[in-house]
Structure formats: C-alpha cells, structure tokens
Amino acid sequence: MKILLTNDDGIYSEGLCALYETLVLDHEVYIVAPESERSAVGHAITIEQPLRVRKVKRGKYFWGYAINGTPADCVKLALYELIGPVDLVISGINKGANVGINLLYSGTVSAATEAKILGYSSIAVSIDAYEDVDYCFAANFISTFINYAFDLPLDLPFCLNINIPHINPYKIKGIKFVRQSIAKLKEIFDKRLDLHDKIYYWQGAEEYTEKDPDTDVIALKEGYITITPIKFDLTNYSSLNKLKQIDDKILKNLVV
Amino acid sequence: MKILLTNDDGIYSEGLCALYETLVLDHEVYIVAPESERSAVGHAITIEQPLRVRKVKRGKYFWGYAINGTPADCVKLALYELIGPVDLVISGINKGANVGINLLYSGTVSAATEAKILGYSSIAVSIDAYEDVDYCFAANFISTFINYAFDLPLDLPFCLNINIPHINPYKIKGIKFVRQSIAKLKEIFDKRLDLHDKIYYWQGAEEYTEKDPDTDVIALKEGYITITPIKFDLTNYSSLNKLKQIDDKILKNLVV
Numbered sequence: 001m002k003i004l005l006t007n008d009d010g011i012y013s014e015g016l017c018a019l020y021e022t023l024v025l026d027h028e029v030y031i032v033a034p035e036s037e038r039s040a041v042g043h044a045i046t047i048e049q050p051l052r053v054r055k056v057k058r059g060k061y062f063w064g065y066a067i068n069g070t071p072a073d074c075v076k077l078a079l080y081e082l083i084g085p086v087d088l089v090i091s092g093i094n095k096g097a098n099v100g101i102n103l104l105y106s107g108t109v110s111a112a113t114e115a116k117i118l119g120y121s122s123i124a125v126s127i128d129a130y131e132d133v134d135y136c137f138a139a140n141f142i143s144t145f146i147n148y149a150f151d152l153p154l155d156l157p158f159c160l161n162i163n164i165p166h167i168n169p170y171k172i173k174g175i176k177f178v179r180q181s182i183a184k185l186k187e188i189f190d191k192r193l194d195l196h197d198k199i200y201y202w203q204g205a206e207e208y209t210e211k212d213p214d215t216d217v218i219a220l221k222e223g224y225i226t227i228t229p230i231k232f233d234l235t236n237y238s239s240l241n242k243l244k245q246i247d248d249k250i251l252k253n254l255v256v
Numbered sequence: 257m258k259i260l261l262t263n264d265d266g267i268y269s270e271g272l273c274a275l276y277e278t279l280v281l282d283h284e285v286y287i288v289a290p291e292s293e294r295s296a297v298g299h300a301i302t303i304e305q306p307l308r309v310r311k312v313k314r315g316k317y318f319w320g321y322a323i324n325g326t327p328a329d330c331v332k333l334a335l336y337e338l339i340g341p342v343d344l345v346i347s348g349i350n351k352g353a354n355v356g357i358n359l360l361y362s363g364t365v366s367a368a369t370e371a372k373i374l375g376y377s378s379i380a381v382s383i384d385a386y387e388d389v390d391y392c393f394a395a396n397f398i399s400t401f402i403n404y405a406f407d408l409p410l411d412l413p414f415c416l417n418i419n420i421p422h423i424n425p426y427k428i429k430g431i432k433f434v435r436q437s438i439a440k441l442k443e444i445f446d447k448r449l450d451l452h453d454k455i456y457y458w459q460g461a462e463e464y465t466e467k468d469p470d471t472d473v474i475a476l477k478e479g480y481i482t483i484t485p486i487k488f489d490l491t492n493y494s495s496l497n498k499l500k501q502i503d504d505k506i507l508k509n510l511v512v
Binding site: 042045047070076137148153155158172187189202225228240242246251256 | 435492
C-alpha cells in the first residue's frame with residue numbers, strides 16, 4: 001500500500017519513527033508531519049499564515065516533509081500537493097491515549113478525520129503511556145492490523161481511532177470495538193503566582209468519570225486494544241427531528 | 257439569565273460587542289474571550305502554556321476577561337474559575353458563516369461544544385459576511401431567540417449552531433432546522449515564492465460542493481437563518497454495530 005504517515009508529536013517523535021520502521025518493510029510510506037509538537041490543537045488549520053515545507057533527511061536519504069502547521073494542515077498539504085492520492089493515512093503513534101472527550105482536543109485524531117473528509121481511509125493510533133514508552137508492540141500490531149482493515153465490515157473511506165494499552169503484550173486481553181466515552185473529565189485549573197506575584201493558571205485533566213465497560217475509556221483501562229469507528233457529522237439527529245416538527249408560524253414571529 | 261459570552265475573533269471584536277449591547281438590556285452578561293483572534297483553531301486547548309487572565313475596562317467600568325488562550329480555554333476557565341455556573345453560553349457573533357465541514361475547524365463552534373461538554377446549554381452564532389458586516393439584526397434575533405430556546409423540544413443541555421444571512425432582514429425567508437453538510441469543500445493550496453525564491457503555500461477554501469437544500473450550507477445561501485443542533489459524540493454507530501459482530505477468534509490472531 002501507499003501510506004501517508006503523520007502525527008501530532010512532530011516529525012522527530014519516537015512514535016512516528018517506530019511506526020515508520022515497521023510499515024516500510026511492506027509498504028511505500030510517506031511522512032508529512034508537523035515540525036514540532038502540536039498536541040491538543042484539535043482540528044485546527046492554518047489559514048492566516050503561509051505554510052512552509054522542509055525536506056528532512058536521514059543520513060544521505062530523504063526521510064519526510066516537515067510542515068510549520070497542524071496535523072490537519074499536514075494531511076491536506078500531503079494529499080493535495082506533496083504526495084497525492086494514497087491508500088491509507090495513519091496518524092501516530094501518539095504518546096498518550098486518545099479516548100473519551102479528549103478525541104475533540106486531539107491533533108492525532110484530527111489528522112485521521114481530515115483524511116476521511118478528503119475521501120481517504122485513515123487510522124489514528126495512540127499508546128496509553130507518557131513515559132518510558134515502548135512502541136514496539138503497537139507498531140507491530142498496526143502493521144499487522146492494516147492488512148485486515150480493508151476486509152472489516154466498514155464503509156469506505158473508514159476512519160478508526162485505535163488505542164493500545166502500554167502493558168506486557170501477552171497480558172493484552174484482545175481487541176474491543178467500543179464507542180467513544182462522552183462522560184465528563186474531572187478537570188483542574190491550578191492557580192499559581194509567578195515571580196512578579198501575577199496570577200496564572202495551568203489547565204489539566206485528572207480523571208474520567210466513565211463507568212461503562214463498553215467505552216474506549218474503560219476498555220483501554222481494562223487491557224484491551226480499543227477500536228472506535230469515527231465520523232465528522234456533528235448533527236444531533238434526534239434533536240433535529242424534533243425541531244423539524246415545530247410549527248412554522250411560531251418561528252415566523254422570531255424573525256421580522 | 258446569567259449568560260457567558262465568548263467568541264473566537266477576540267475580546268475587541270465587533271460581533272461580540274454588538275451582541276453584548278443587546279443582551280445586557282435583559283440579562284446578566286459576562287465576557288471571557290481570547291485576547292486576540294483565534295479563528296480556525298478547532299477545538300484546541302492550551303495545556304503546554306500557562307493561561308493569563310487580564311481584566312479589560314470600558315471607560316471606568318469592568319467589561320470582561322481577556323485570556324491568552326483559545327475559545328475552548330475561555331469557556332473552561334470561565335465556568336470553572338472566573339464566573340462559575342451560568343444559564344447559557346453564547347459564542348459569537350462570528351464574522352463569517354460556520355457551516356458544513358468548517359464546523360470542525362471553527363473556534364466559535366468549539367466554544368459552544370465545550371460548554372455542552374461541561375453541562376451548559378450553548379449557542380454558536382455566526383453571520384454570513386466578512387466585510388462591512390452589520391451585526392444589528394443578528395444581535396436582535398439572538399436576544400429574542402434565547403427567550404424561546406429553552407421551550408424548544410431539546411434535551412438539556414442543548415448546543416445549537418446558528419447562522420444568519422447577511423441580507424436585508426426583511427428578505428430573510430425564516431428559520432430552518434437543518435443538518436450539517438458533510439459534502440467536500442473545494443480547497444486550494446496556492447503555491448508561491450517568497451522574496452528569497454523559497455516556496456510557501458496559502459491554504460484556502462473555494463466553495464462547497466453541497467446540493468441538498470436540507471443542509472446548513474444551502475439553506476443559509478437561500479436566505480434562511482439556519483439552526484443545527486450539534487453533539488460531540490464522534491462514534492460512527494452504524495459501523496460500530498457491524499464491527500461488534502465480528503467473531504472474536506478472528507481478532508485474537510491479530511494480537512499475540
């Protein structure tokens with residue numbers, strides 16, 4: 001396959017490198033990734049600044065394109081200009097899980113979503129660890145999984161969000177197809193004083209309040225590889241159908 | 257009502273000021289908005305930098321809080337720390353429509369989504385114009401609409417994305433409840449040379465390919481005020497249900 005590889009931790013991130021090394025054994029792999037870390041950027045795009053492309057080498061050889069933009073910018077620029085059509089877009093391996101509400105903030109997931117918007121099948125992959133991360137099993141799993149992904153009962157283009165536990169691979173309980181948890185995060189704003197006695201805040205999330213085992217949050221915690229098919233239609237259809245039944249006459253009074 | 261007002265064009269934007277002037281006649285209005293423009297930031301949050309809060313005055317009086325963060329940061333910080341619980345969060349009035357695929361990139365919409373995540377009803381409001389924008393009708397419409405919004409057949413907290421045509425108000429055809437268009441945008445990457453003959457790209461969108469009149473994109477163009485109830489669950493349930501029927505034995509071979 002012709003694969004576009006990106007991520008939100010930047011072109012020099014370990015997770016991207018580990019996945020590249022494994023994928024390149026079987027596939028034609030192109031790297032287009034942000035120059036530096038772009039985590040928690042959500043589905044941002046760069047429209048007020050020019051985008052620059054820098055060719056990055058490894059030894060004597062071309063390795064990939066570094067962009068001064070977001071993960072979504074990278075996918076757009078790759079598919080429209082730098083690489084052209086591919087068979088699959090993979091975003092990752094991200095350091096840190098992308099589950100629950102965090103999907104909305106995730107640069108990793110937004111790259112996969114952007115690929116689907118443009119008509120390409122895509123996978124976002126994250127590993128549930130921040131320190132001393134071993135990407136080896138996750139990279140091997142993805143390189144095996146993508147050989148089966150197109151045989152799954154999915155409409156094309158698909159967009160899958162995959163999270164991999166960071167535990168001894170022999171202890172992984174299996175693959176679980178689960179929904180995104182929409183339970184609240186317990187968040188904190190830590191109020192501090194700087195050296196000039198001025199207030200600043202650090203924002204962070206403490207923990208998920210989710211309890212349902214059939215969600216990405218809980219299944220991952222229980223030791224499963226979680227796979228969630230995702231979409232980008234934000235319409236709340238159940239509400240929309242109710243709203244459509246409102247009498248037009250009532251609404252007319254609201255306008256002029 | 258106690259209303260939190262934010263936007264993505266910054267605390268000094270005309271759209272925010274116009275809406276404030278109208279809302280403050282009937283309500284207790286609090287402003288927490290980005291210090292400067294934060295358009296197309298998607299649902300970004302600031303986790304790698306401290307957030308600073310600056311009190312902004314108008315004449316002798318306190319006017320609102322300016323934050324060195326994204327619209328989603330503003331909503332979080334307002335509801336957790338600066339203001340506390342409110343009855344309604346309004347994000348806008350944004351200069352430029354937020355319809356179709358652009359919902360994913362929109363800072364305006366992300367602020368409303370963030371409010372709903374935190375358990376508050378919210379409205380994102382945008383006007384379909386970029387130049388010589390007259391916010392008067394849109395501000396009046398919103399201040400009327402919110403008196404009816406809680407009587408609509410919506411589960412609480414609701415999250416509505418509203419777009420208002422920038423035409424003579426008497427020519428507005430009415431309110432239309434519509435889905436988000438998910439049709440592709442025609443996008444361009446304009447390749448240019450800088451003064452040192454180095455390549456750079458400007459990214460932009462040309463037009464929507466949507467044809468369905470029952471979408472935000474088309475209804476707005478036809479002269480309707482469009483209202484789309486939105487949600488933040490990205491799960492593709494129709495795919496998920498098919499994936500759940502896959503035999504576990506097949507999946508086991510993929511792990512170890």
